[in-house]
Each structure stands twice: as structure tokens, then as C-alpha cells.
Amino acid sequence: MNQVAEKVARKRYSSDLSTRDWQELEPLLVVRRRGKWPLAEVVNAILYVLKNGCVWRDLPGDLPPWGTVYWYFAKWEADGTWQRVSTCLNMSSRERGQKKPGPRP
Numbered sequence: 001m002n003q004v005a006e007k008v009a010r011k012r013y014s015s016d017l018s019t020r021d022w023q024e025l026e027p028l029l030v031v032r033r034r035g036k037w038p039l040a041e042v043v044n045a046i047l048y049v050l051k052n053g054c055v056w057r058d059l060p061g062d063l064p065p066w067g068t069v070y071w072y073f074a075k076w077e078a079d080g081t082w083q084r085v086s087t088c089l090n091m092s093s094r095e096r097g098q099k100k101p102g103p104r105p
Helices: 003-007 019-028 039-052 066-078 081-096
Strands: none
Touching: 019 039, 019 081, 039 066, 066 081
16 A cells, blocks of 8 residues: 555545655655655655646645645756656666666667
């Protein structure tokens, strides 16, 4: 079961991170202060927008407010966090598929 689903009773979305993925990503996310919302929920909300192609204001009501989600997204985009996250997920996926860490030259 997803770590977030245990803490907050809400609908599970296909874009939600698994507990395993969250454990890999959490150390990559730079946050100086913790807000009201669990960081995993903020990331799940960002992934919801990215997967579904909706506008920020159309986030479902059981996810953090769109303004909070967008603030983290913009901050992490500007400081390179999303590039590190993408690289981490890509490498993990390739390892699980028993592929070499990077694409062929």
C-alpha cells in the first residue's frame, strides 16, 4: 500500500508514487521548511498534473491546493531538482527491467 494512502484517506490515482519510488526520491527533494502538506502528497499532485495534462487549478480537492503544488513545482524546476528526479526514476526503472543504466550509444 502507498505510504501516503496510509496517512491521508483519499482516492488513489494511477499517477501516485509507490512507496519504493518515494523512498528513492525523498532524499533528492530539497526543502528548507516543511509545510502543512506531506511532501509525498505534493509530489503526487505534481505527477497528477503532468500525467493528466490538466491545469494546476483543476487538481482534485483531495490533493494539496494547486498554489502550494505549483510553488514546489516551479521551485524544483528552477533549481534542477526535477532533472535529478527524472534521472533517478529512469535509472530505477532500467534496473528493475534488468537493463543497463543508460541508453545505448
